[in-house]
Amino acid sequence: xxxxxPTGTDAGADPGGGATAVxxxxxxxxxxxxxxxxxxxxxxxxxxxxxxxxxxxxxxSTLMKTLYGMQQPxxxxxxxxxxxxxxxxxxxxxxxxxxxxxxxxxxADNLTVLENVVLGAESAHGIGGRARRRVAELAxxxxxxxxxxxxxxxxxxxxxxxxxxxxxxYRGARIVILDEPTAVLVxxxxxxxxxxxxxxxEQGYTFLFISHKLDEVRAIADSITVIRxxxxxxxxxxxxxxxxxxxxxxxxxxxxxxxTRESVVTDRAVLELRGLTLRAEGDGxxxxxxxxxxxxxxxxxxIAGVEGNGQTELVETIxxxxxxxxxxxxxxxxxxxxxxxxxxxxxxxxxxxxxRHRYGLLxxxxxxxxxxxxxxxxxxxxxxxWLDRAGARQDTERIVRDFDVRTxxxxxxxxALSGGNQQKLIVGRELSGDPVLLIASxxxxxxxxxAQALIWEQIKDARAAGLxxxxxxxxxxxxxxxxxTIKVMLRGRLVAEADPKTVTPEELGAAMTGAAGDxxxxxxxxxxxxxxxxxxxx
Numbered sequence: 001x002x003x004x005x006p007t008g009t010d011a012g013a014d015p016g017g018g019a020t021a022v023x024x025x026x027x028x029x030x031x032x033x034x035x036x037x038x039x040x041x042x043x044x045x046x047x048x049x050x051x052x053x054x055x056x057x058x059x060x061s062t063l064m065k066t067l068y069g070m071q072q073p074x075x076x077x078x079x080x081x082x083x084x085x086x087x088x089x090x091x092x093x094x095x096x097x098x099x100x101x102x103x104x105x106x107x108a109d110n111l112t113v114l115e116n117v118v119l120g121a122e123s124a125h126g127i128g129g130r131a132r133r134r135v136a137e138l139a140x141x142x143x144x145x146x147x148x149x150x151x152x153x154x155x156x157x158x159x160x161x162x163x164x165x166x167x168x169x170y171r172g173a174r175i176v177i178l179d180e181p182t183a184v185l186v187x188x189x190x191x192x193x194x195x196x197x198x199x200x201x202e203q204g205y206t207f208l209f210i211s212h213k214l215d216e217v218r219a220i221a222d223s224i225t226v227i228r229x230x231x232x233x234x235x236x237x238x239x240x241x242x243x244x245x246x247x248x249x250x251x252x253x254x255x256x257x258x259x260t261r262e263s264v265v266t267d268r269a270v271l272e273l274r275g276l277t278l279r280a281e282g283d284g285x286x287x288x289x290x291x292x293x294x295x296x297x298x299x300x301x302x303i304a305g306v307e308g309n310g311q312t313e314l315v316e317t318i319x320x321x322x323x324x325x326x327x328x329x330x331x332x333x334x335x336x337x338x339x340x341x342x343x344x345x346x347x348x349x350x351x352x353x354x355x356r357h358r359y360g361l362l363x364x365x366x367x368x369x370x371x372x373x374x375x376x377x378x379x380x381x382x383x384x385x386w387l388d389r390a391g392a393r394q395d396t397e398r399i400v401r402d403f404d405v406r407t408x409x410x411x412x413x414x415x416a417l418s419g420g421n422q423q424k425l426i427v428g429r430e431l432s433g434d435p436v437l438l439i440a441s442x443x444x445x446x447x448x449x450x451a452q453a454l455i456w457e458q459i460k461d462a463r464a465a466g467l468x469x470x471x472x473x474x475x476x477x478x479x480x481x482x483x484x485t486i487k488v489m490l491r492g493r494l495v496a497e498a499d500p501k502t503v504t505p506e507e508l509g510a511a512m513t514g515a516a517g518d519x520x521x522x523x524x525x526x527x528x529x530x531x532x533x534x535x536x537x538x
Contacts, residue, residue: 020082021046021175021206022067027076029062036062037073038230044175046081049197049207051221051238053214055251055420055448059230060210064177067208068100069093080175099168103180103446104355105160109153113146117166124171138169141203143196157307158189162196176200177208180446182216183474186306186509194220212448213475214243226250251450264298265484269333270437270468271295271318276327278317278492287313288492291327295437300459300469302483302500304476306512310492311472312354315441318470319351320344332436345374350430354441354472356419360426363415367407368396370414371429378433399428404454420451427455431462438462441472456482476505490514 022044029037037059044050054060065071067078069087078085080096087093090100107116118131125131132148139146144162152163161181168176178197182190197207197220211217217224217238224236226249234249271294278288288310295301305311316322318329320341329337331347345351351374353359361370371392372381380391396410403424407417414422423443430438440459444452459482463469473479479486480500488496488511496511 019046020044020079021048022208023077023079024063024067025077025079027063027066027073027078029059029066029071029073035230037066039232040076040227040230041232042225044206044208045222046206047201047204048222049201049209049220051209051211051217051224052227053211053217053224053246053250054227055212055450058227058250058448060227061179062230063227064100064179064208064210067093068098068177094171094173097172097174098177099171099173099175100177101161101164101168101179101181103183105164107152107160107163110151112149112151113155113163113166114148116152116163117170121167121171135166135170138166141200142166142169143199158185158192161185161193165196174204175206175208177210179210180212181209182211182213183445185474186512187476187505188509188513189306190216212446212452214246214449217246218243247449251448263484264464264466266297266299266466268297269294270297270331271470272328272330273318274328274330276314276317276329277325278313278322279325286492288317291494293487293494295468295470297436297466297468298463299484300463300471300482302471302473302479302486303489304473304479304486304498304508304512305489307474309489309512311441311489313492314489315351315354315439315470315472318344318439319349342374342377346377348434348436350433350435350438352423352426352430352438352440352443354445356422356426361414361422364413366413367400367405367410367417367425368393370425371396371399373429375429375433395432399425399432403428403458420447423447424451424454427458431458431467435467437468437470439470439472442474443471444473444475444478476508480505480508488512 020043022042024040024042027037027040028035040059040063042063052060066073069090069092072088078087080098085096087096108119111119114132114135117135118127125134135148142165144166146159146162146166152160155163165176181193185193201207209217209221218241221238224238224241224246226233226236226246228250236246236249273291273293276288276291277286279285280287291314303311303314313322317324320339324337328335331344331349334347336344336347357363362373369392372387375381376387380388380395382388383391393410399405400407400410405417405421405424405428407421414425417425427443438459443459444455447455459469471479471482480503483500486498486500486503486508487494488498488508490512498508498511
């Protein structure tokens with residue numbers, strides 16, 4: 001591990017001695033009341049995977065938006081392949097060979113793979129045979145086995161990500177920014193992605209890899225730059241640096257663990273699903289099939305599954321956002337199957353949604369107004385049928401203090417907070433009001449190790465106090481560390497149960513993708529077709 005880059009050092013000098021793809025020198029970006037980037041220096045060699053690490057709010061996103069032309073720096077320079085550039089928009093960055101794959105995919109479900117890749121870049125190769133051949137060529141180069149005429153809505157999350165990568169390559173990118181690319185992938189899919197990245201690196205592509213999963217950073221990166229509070233604090237060699245050292249560089253503390261304390265599971269059922277079935281409106285497809293599930297007081301029950309296998313529908317049906325087609329939902333013994341979402345909230349359900357921007361916050365409104373969401377009929381944000389603004393403000397101050405929400409004040413808009421601080425605000429709100437059940441859907445997605453640690457501790461403390469938690473997460477370490485029991489969802493069914501103390505991530509990943517069932521079926525088939533004398537006692 002090297003020391004931080006000192007002010008005034010020639011940040012453009014390549015430490016590896018090879019040609020540079022990207023050199024950011026003294027990048028400074030100010031917003032009202034905030035210095036998002038302060039003299040940031042970054043050098044990326046051509047044909048390497050360069051990881052960028054830092055806690056939420058450290059300035060990673062601002063820096064990448066600057067590199068991608070989404071905003072212009074107040075100070076500093078950008079060099080691409082040895083030439084100084086000034087990007088006025090992402091179109092300029094794309095023209096310079098830079099592409100960005102965002103954490104939240106930007107695909108049209110009702111279009112095919114080919115149409116999604118070509119959309120917006122029709123001038124490059126037209127929309128006919130030439131475009132199709134170019135997409136096929138890129139798919140071969142990257143090892144992506146994608147059917148060009150398949151609708152994107154039929155793709156799993158890993159294939160959607162491949163489409164996003166093809167989109168930026170189709171537009172001529174040789175420098176690719178990957179923003180939290182493994183956040184929604186199971187271990188096998190992560191390995192497939194890394195294999196493709198390594199193969200593309202050998203073809204001369206350069207990657208900027210943004211992630212808070214330090215094991216994965218060390219596995220894929222050729223070099224690592226760490227940013228803390230808007231400035232570069234150091235670089236690290238992934239071959240020698242440890243997770244603890246990286247965490248200390250990022251946030252000043254060692255890497256947190258989701259490991260749950262001793263069991264506090266009781267016999268008291270809080271959430272019970274009995275034969276829960278959900279059919280799609282219109283075509284009647286079964287999105288959830290005959291689910292039976294019980295979450296007890298003091299228990300964290302984890303739901304594992306590749307995204308798109310019914311987890312979202314399960315949560316929305318429990319919350320009353322969707323109406324169950326059959327079956328019953330009981331909360332503390334009371335049937336809530338037919339009551340509305342607000343009544344379920346008032347009965348004691350806290351809800352951390354999977355997408356904090358779409359479902360958890362009013363981004364343009366101040367923090368204290370966001371405290372009211374879902375609590376508009378209850379103290380401390382309501383009194384005698386009226387909203388209590390003073391009560392909302394006072395309790396927001398408490399959440400900011402107790403949950404370490406880093407903000408200039410409670411009057412700022414939620415959009416001004418980093419993703420991790422937005423998430424801490426939501427978790428603080430949902431653990432207020434003494435809930436009996438918390439539905440936590442990807443509670444630490446896209447947050448740094450510091451925010452992760454606080455959220456984990458708050459959930460564990462609430463569990464120890466008797467809260468029942470239904471945890472949906474794509475982070476297998478989180479599921480294995482926090483859960484008392486894990487159930488696996490596949491195609492709208494609960495297909496397996498696992499003990500987090502003994503199951504491995506690989507076994508869990510196999511069950512999530514159906515590979516375990518396929519292997520079992522093959523074994524059963526082989527046993528059924530044994531010749532006489534085979535498979536006997538040895």
